Amino acid sequence: xxxxxxxxLVDRKPLSIAEKxxxxxxxxxxxxxxxxxxxxxxxxxxxxxxxPFSPVFRGLHILNRDEEGRENCTACGLCAVACPAEAxxxxxxxxxxxxxxxxxxxxxxxxxxxxxLRCIFCGLCEEACPKDAIYLTETFAxxxxxxxxxxxxxxxxxxxxxxxxxEAFAKAKGLIDERKAKANQQTA
Amino acid sequence: MILLAVDWALVLExxxxxxxxxxxxxxxxxxxxxxxxKVAAWIQDRVGPNRAGPFGILQPLADxxxxxxxxxxxxxxxxxxxxxLGPSLAMITAMLTSAxxxxxxxxxxxxxxxxxxxxxxxxxxxxxxxxxxxxVYGIMIGSWASNNKFSLMGGLRAAxxxxxxxxxxxxxxxxxxxxxGTLSLGEMVKQQQEGWWNFFxxxxxxxxxxxxxxxxxxxxxxxxxxxENELIGGYHSEYSSLKLGFxxxxxxxxxFISSAVMATLYFGGYDIIPFYDxxxxxxxxxxxxxxxxxxxxxxILVFIFIFMWVRWTIPRFRYDQLMNLGWKGLIPLSLxxxxxxxxxxxxxKK
Numbered sequence: 001x002x003x004x005x006x007x008x009l010v011d012r013k014p015l016s017i018a019e020k021x022x023x024x025x026x027x028x029x030x031x032x033x034x035x036x037x038x039x040x041x042x043x044x045x046x047x048x049x050x051x052p053f054s055p056v057f058r059g060l061h062i063l064n065r066d067e068e069g070r071e072n073c074t075a076c077g078l079c080a081v082a083c084p085a086e087a088x089x090x091x092x093x094x095x096x097x098x099x100x101x102x103x104x105x106x107x108x109x110x111x112x113x114x115x116x117l118r119c120i121f122c123g124l125c126e127e128a129c130p131k132d133a134i135y136l137t138e139t140f141a142x143x144x145x146x147x148x149x150x151x152x153x154x155x156x157x158x159x160x161x162x163x164x165x166x167e168a169f170a171k172a173k174g175l176i177d178e179r180k181a182k183a184n185q186q187t188a
Numbered sequence: 189m190i191l192l193a194v195d196w197a198l199v200l201e202x203x204x205x206x207x208x209x210x211x212x213x214x215x216x217x218x219x220x221x222x223x224x225x226k227v228a229a230w231i232q233d234r235v236g237p238n239r240a241g242p243f244g245i246l247q248p249l250a251d252x253x254x255x256x257x258x259x260x261x262x263x264x265x266x267x268x269x270x271x272x273l274g275p276s277l278a279m280i281t282a283m284l285t286s287a288x289x290x291x292x293x294x295x296x297x298x299x300x301x302x303x304x305x306x307x308x309x310x311x312x313x314x315x316x317x318x319x320x321x322x323x324v325y326g327i328m329i330g331s332w333a334s335n336n337k338f339s340l341m342g343g344l345r346a347a348x349x350x351x352x353x354x355x356x357x358x359x360x361x362x363x364x365x366x367x368x369g370t371l372s373l374g375e376m377v378k379q380q381q382e383g384w385w386n387f388f389x390x391x392x393x394x395x396x397x398x399x400x401x402x403x404x405x406x407x408x409x410x411x412x413x414x415x416e417n418e419l420i421g422g423y424h425s426e427y428s429s430l431k432l433g434f435x436x437x438x439x440x441x442x443x444f445i446s447s448a449v450m451a452t453l454y455f456g457g458y459d460i461i462p463f464y465d466x467x468x469x470x471x472x473x474x475x476x477x478x479x480x481x482x483x484x485x486x487x488i489l490v491f492i493f494i495f496m497w498v499r500w501t502i503p504r505f506r507y508d509q510l511m512n513l514g515w516k517g518l519i520p521l522s523l524x525x526x527x528x529x530x531x532x533x534x535x536x537k538k
Contacts, residue, residue, distance in 0.1 A: 021517075026498075026501070026502055029501045029502060030497060030498065030501045030502075032501075033231045033497065033500055033501040034231075034497065036230070036231050036232070036233055037227075037230040037231060039233050040233070041233055041234060041235050042233050042234070043233075043234050043235040045235070
């Protein structure tokens with residue numbers, strides 16, 4: 001009885017002499033492997049070359065600032081609620097007078113931590129955020145020696161200041177595509 | 189009264205030559221490990237080692253240093269003397285065979301004629317066979333002394349495999365010896381220089397010899413002695429650091445030497461071009477000898493490449509398939525080859 005059209009009848013014919021002495025098949029195989037010597041190598045020479053990411057790649061998080069350098073995050077906690085891996089924790093604090101240039105709204109995250117060992121890079125935090133504060137970028141979490149160092153605090157997450165360090169800000173925002181720039185330089 | 193006249197210059201010359209050959213085979217084996225990785229990479233569309241030095245040519249040195257500095261473990265339940273003896277034996281037997289291979293013609297230096305062969309004994313090929321079959325002792329002793337049943341299985345497989353394939357190899361060679369009428373490798377090369385390369389006379393014999401050489405060297409597809417998916421690491425499961433390195437290294441030296449033997453027996457040794465008298469080029473004897481040695485070396489490299497090429501093409505045989513091929517395939521085939529050769533010789537003599 002044939003249930004699907006994927007079923008394939010097994011060939012139970014006895015081997016012919018040419019098949020029995022293996023040699024034609026072996027020579028054919030050797031021909032195939034020899035042709036591979038001249039094929040294009042698939043290796044990416046890692047530190048010098050990097051693999052282009054898919055446009056929907058989700059890597060390390062950043063906490064965004066607005067164009068005046070104020071932190072967007074208001075510590076509403078929606079990202080932590082949305083996080084299926086429970087990787088995000090935060091402490092909220094109230095903005096004091098004179099801190100208006102630091103935080104955009106009255107409430108801000110005094111402590112904001114993402115445990116990169118728990119994080120599954122699903123991007124739900126990014127979707128949950130009402131303030132456009134958290135984004136997933138195109139970088140991986142670098143290797144570390146201790147588990148503690150995989151818990152990223154605000155010092156790791158908050159994007160560079162757009163006015164004090166515009167270049168780093170643009171890079172973190174992905175406004176400058178390093179690899180594309182490099183590739184352009186090489187081709188030019 | 190002089191009881192024993194010793195030609196000290198000869199002793200010195202042989203000593204230097206032996207040292208030279210051993211160094212060359214060690215260096216070649218060292219770079220064969222690199223070549224193996226490169227060939228594997230190319231066949232698998234990769235780049236291969238390219239970080240240590242330009243094009244990665246320092247990679248074998250790095251590997252060697254790593255081997256030296258790794259922790260050395262001798263299992264407590266092993267037979268310690270034999271455990272250390274195993275890899276040493278493998279190395280020694282691998283090196284010994286190079287003594288009878290003619291690496292080139294004669295060179296004239298300092299008014300002396302130096303033969304580029306350590307010992308032109310008139311039983312050369314028998315000596316090669318004797319040493320080759322001793323090679324299995326290294327594996328056997330190592331596997332037994334490890335006191336590990338998987339290692340022992342690997343050793344057993346190696347032993348039965350080498351015995352089975354030695355037979356076919358020997359019979360294939362008998363056909364060759366019937367044609368050349370000599371056991372001396374130097375003499376065989378001279379005959380091939382004057383006439384045809386033996387490959388054209390004995391293609392089937394060469395093919396049997398090639399397959400058996402793969403088996404004797406424990407190379408894929410006949411590397412059952414180290415089948416990692418069934419026997420962990422096979423005969424060298426318990427070995428670590430440089431002792432493991434010796435085993436692996438001995439395999440490469442074996443490959444080098446058997447390539448040299450095959451080139452000598454069937455492809456004219458240091459003969460440069462078949463069916464052509466190179467003396468017409470008018471070079472001096474020394475240059476001709478060097479060119480001949482280079483030709484032999486190129487032939488050896490081609491064989492080594494074939495060894496690697498086959499390794500990265502064909503999967504490993506199953507044990508019963510291996511025995512089937514050896515006993516039911518190659519031995520009858522080599523007997524047939526010997527019979528046909530004998531009949532042709534008889535027919536031609538009439």
